[in-house]
Amino acid sequence: MNIEVNNKIIQAQEGDTILDALKRNGMSVPTLCHMKDLFPSGACRMCVVEMEGSRNLVTACSYPATEGMKIKTHSDRVIHARKTIIELLLSNHPDDCLYCIRNNHCELQTLAAKHNITERRISGKKNDYKLDISSASIVRDPAKCILCGRCVRVCEEVEGVSAIDFSGRGNKTVIETAFRKGMNVSSCINCGQCITVCPTGALDEFAHFKEIHTAINDPKKRVVVQHAPSISITIAEEFGLAAGTNVIGVMNAALRKIGFDVVFDSSFTADLTIMEESAELIHRIQNGGVLPMFTSCCPGWVKYAEQAHPELLPNLSSCKSPQQMMGALIKGFYAEKEGIKPEDIYSVGIMPCTAKKFEAQREEMTHNGITDVDAVLTTRELAKLIRLYGIDIHSLQPELTDNPLGTRSSAGKLFGASGGVMEAAIRTAYFKLTGEEMIEYKVETIRQDKLRREMSLNVAGLDLNVAVVTTFLELERLLKDIKSGKSKAQFIEVMACPQGCISGGGQPIVPSPEAIKQRRMALYDIDDKSAIRASHQNPFIIQLYNEYLGEPLGEKSHHYLHTHYHERDVLL
Amino acid sequence: MTEQTKELAGCAAILEKHPGEGRDSLIPILQEIQENHGYLSEAAIVAVGKHLKLPTSKIYGVATFYNQFRFQPVGKYHIQVCRGTACHVLGSLSVLEHLEKEIKLKKGNTSKDGLFSIEVVACIGACGLAPVISINGEFHAKVSPERIKKIVNDLRRNHE
Numbered sequence: 001m002n003i004e005v006n007n008k009i010i011q012a013q014e015g016d017t018i019l020d021a022l023k024r025n026g027m028s029v030p031t032l033c034h035m036k037d038l039f040p041s042g043a044c045r046m047c048v049v050e051m052e053g054s055r056n057l058v059t060a061c062s063y064p065a066t067e068g069m070k071i072k073t074h075s076d077r078v079i080h081a082r083k084t085i086i087e088l089l090l091s092n093h094p095d096d097c098l099y100c101i102r103n104n105h106c107e108l109q110t111l112a113a114k115h116n117i118t119e120r121r122i123s124g125k126k127n128d129y130k131l132d133i134s135s136a137s138i139v140r141d142p143a144k145c146i147l148c149g150r151c152v153r154v155c156e157e158v159e160g161v162s163a164i165d166f167s168g169r170g171n172k173t174v175i176e177t178a179f180r181k182g183m184n185v186s187s188c189i190n191c192g193q194c195i196t197v198c199p200t201g202a203l204d205e206f207a208h209f210k211e212i213h214t215a216i217n218d219p220k221k222r223v224v225v226q227h228a229p230s231i232s233i234t235i236a237e238e239f240g241l242a243a244g245t246n247v248i249g250v251m252n253a254a255l256r257k258i259g260f261d262v263v264f265d266s267s268f269t270a271d272l273t274i275m276e277e278s279a280e281l282i283h284r285i286q287n288g289g290v291l292p293m294f295t296s297c298c299p300g301w302v303k304y305a306e307q308a309h310p311e312l313l314p315n316l317s318s319c320k321s322p323q324q325m326m327g328a329l330i331k332g333f334y335a336e337k338e339g340i341k342p343e344d345i346y347s348v349g350i351m352p353c354t355a356k357k358f359e360a361q362r363e364e365m366t367h368n369g370i371t372d373v374d375a376v377l378t379t380r381e382l383a384k385l386i387r388l389y390g391i392d393i394h395s396l397q398p399e400l401t402d403n404p405l406g407t408r409s410s411a412g413k414l415f416g417a418s419g420g421v422m423e424a425a426i427r428t429a430y431f432k433l434t435g436e437e438m439i440e441y442k443v444e445t446i447r448q449d450k451l452r453r454e455m456s457l458n459v460a461g462l463d464l465n466v467a468v469v470t471t472f473l474e475l476e477r478l479l480k481d482i483k484s485g486k487s488k489a490q491f492i493e494v495m496a497c498p499q500g501c502i503s504g505g506g507q508p509i510v511p512s513p514e515a516i517k518q519r520r521m522a523l524y525d526i527d528d529k530s531a532i533r534a535s536h537q538n539p540f541i542i543q544l545y546n547e548y549l550g551e552p553l554g555e556k557s558h559h560y561l562h563t564h565y566h567e568r569d570v571l572l
Numbered sequence: 573m574t575e576q577t578k579e580l581a582g583c584a585a586i587l588e589k590h591p592g593e594g595r596d597s598l599i600p601i602l603q604e605i606q607e608n609h610g611y612l613s614e615a616a617i618v619a620v621g622k623h624l625k626l627p628t629s630k631i632y633g634v635a636t637f638y639n640q641f642r643f644q645p646v647g648k649y650h651i652q653v654c655r656g657t658a659c660h661v662l663g664s665l666s667v668l669e670h671l672e673k674e675i676k677l678k679k680g681n682t683s684k685d686g687l688f689s690i691e692v693v694a695c696i697g698a699c700g701l702a703p704v705i706s707i708n709g710e711f712h713a714k715v716s717p718e719r720i721k722k723i724v725n726d727l728r729r730n731h732e
């Protein structure tokens with residue numbers, strides 16, 4: 001199909017919107033509310049174009065391309081309309097870009113600059129809303145909200161949570177939780193997907209900057225940091241490197257330059273999770289325990305289960321997440337080994353996830369009143385910290401993580417992508433059941449780019465049906481299928497974010513799905529090239545069990561590595 | 573039976589009349605509940621959400637979109653202030669402001685002692701009497717700030 005754009009003929013496909021056709025041909029119009037793969041809402045009107053034969057401008061995001069249509073994307077009339085829209089959005093916007101967390105990363109700011117808006121032409125009554133700082137993970141500033149609706153849609157149509165929605169009408173419209181009671185009593189699972197789609201500074205993580213700074217500058221504190229599997233392959237994007245570049249060595253060096261005394265790798269405790277979780281799974285299968293068993297490393301999922309499916313809590317693995325296992329080991333095992341008091345350690349997690357901030361402050365994640373993980377930084381916050389300290393990551397020499405909690409197998413590293421926990425668990429469960437290693441570690445079915453992947457394996461005469469699922473919209477479908485008998489899954493990996501941690505709410509904000517694919521490929525590449533590809537082969541894991549923990553599911557394991565869940569009363 | 577359990581029982585009775593219905597019956601259900609209890613309580617909205625399988629945030633969003641829904645019970649004296657065109661021209665804004673000052677209550681709310689509630693309405697069809705307010709359905713014509721003071725004082729005295 002041919003359409004004429006700015007006097008040139010371009011090709012469009014059946015079912016394309018004007019916006020799709022433009023993108024296919026390397027052209028673009030600005031958008032503020034558009035979200036790939038979701039039904040266009042046409043709320044922001046930024047993408048308007050002039051169409052011959054139409055009296056009004058039409059929205060490119062929602063208008064279907066038709067044979068022979070003639071459109072102009074940047075005519076005087078179009079530019080004027082877009083400029084006016086931005087001016088109207090700015091008319092009640094707080095003018096505090098300099099103090100805004102999104103300064104230089106704000107889509108509204110960028111568009112205003114692109115359209116050469118240098119003065120306030122329209123002034124309206126300023127929005128006067130209070131900050132919502134009730135959540136441990138996410139801060140909402142409705143005054144900066146332009147009501148594009150992306151956060152509402154990602155929460156409802158991608159995640160399936162619906163913690164927030166438009167409330168009120170007209171110029172009193174504001175995005176709010178139910179009864180305006182605040183995020184902490186809402187059904188928000190802290191995944192932070194809303195932050196990654198917000199075009200302005202209306203949503204951000206709850207920062208743990210100051211506490212960390214104080215700890216680093218306290219000579220009495222030993223500051224121990226752990227970084228999650230996906231951080232080393234996503235932080236590069238914050239420094240202008242290609243998506244998927246692995247900078248683990250440089251990141252270790254940067255962390256030490258900042259002043260962290262010890263650098264551990266959460267991929268190590270991911271390996272430990274696999275040891276415990278696979279033992280738990282086999283125990284449940286062989287002893288008629290509660291099945292299906294669900295993974296429990298995603299704190300978003302754990303909260304979702306607690307509030308929406310309390311009946312499933314016995315089905316959740318009792319294993320803590322890698323972050324919390326590491327936290328418990330740092331203030332238990334490591335403190336003992338080094339002869340320091342747990343209260344003299346300040347433990348920091350660097351996570352791709354805002355929900356990890358919530359997880360770290362859970363009551364269960366303490367020993368004798370001391371929190372296992374004191375503060376959590378997202379990938380974005382770590383990048384800010386590196387910039388604050390003026391560290392040029394391009395000129396650093398790579399360094400290794402510290403032992404005994406810093407050596408990983410590539411199975412632990414795979415935790416960073418959806419399906420990774422499953423692949424790692426299969427490798428170790430296979431070994432535990434057969435006494436042999438798998439011939440081919442890679443499980444292609446699980447690496448498919450879908451919200452749900454199911455397969456069945458036969459290991460040593462034992463039939464094992466597994467499923468990997470992301471987002472709660474898909475999880476609800478899976479639960480229905482299990483109820484109706486359509487799915488026979490016995491072991492289920494659940495992650496809140498669409499592609500797992502690599503697309504987590506704390507990751508660098510990228511406009512393209514291509515970047516997220518690159519992140520995933522980078523993890524698979526690391527796995528392909530690794531010498532140790534299964535958790536049970538990790539020599540430091542073996543040593544930890546020999547020296548300290550004893551057996552998986554043993555007494556010490558239960559004390560440090562396992563937890564329990566409780567029903568949560570929130571506004572569903 | 574406490575007020576809340578009574579209300580929830582009433583709410584359950586209303587929901588029973590709408591078995592297996594979807595989101596399209598949300599507004600009629602909310603209207604029915606409000607008609608019965610005078611307002612939409614948090615517990616009622618949660619119950620409706622469970623019944624229709626809708627998130628409370630969504631129901632709250634719908635309910636706040638329409639002026640007709642209230643989230644607090646009305647006061648013993650429910651004062652409706654007309655802000656229609658004729659009343660506006662004859663000074664209803666000043667009437668409203670004086671009323672808010674006199675009973676120390678913002679529009680759309682109910683006073684803590686449950687005595688007063690103020691609602692702003694678009695037009696109550698008595699333009700000839702503008703500016704007009706209605707207290708529990710009884711119209712007060714051509715009100716002025718001075719008369720507001722007297723009306724409120726009379727109501728307070730009545731109550732005592």
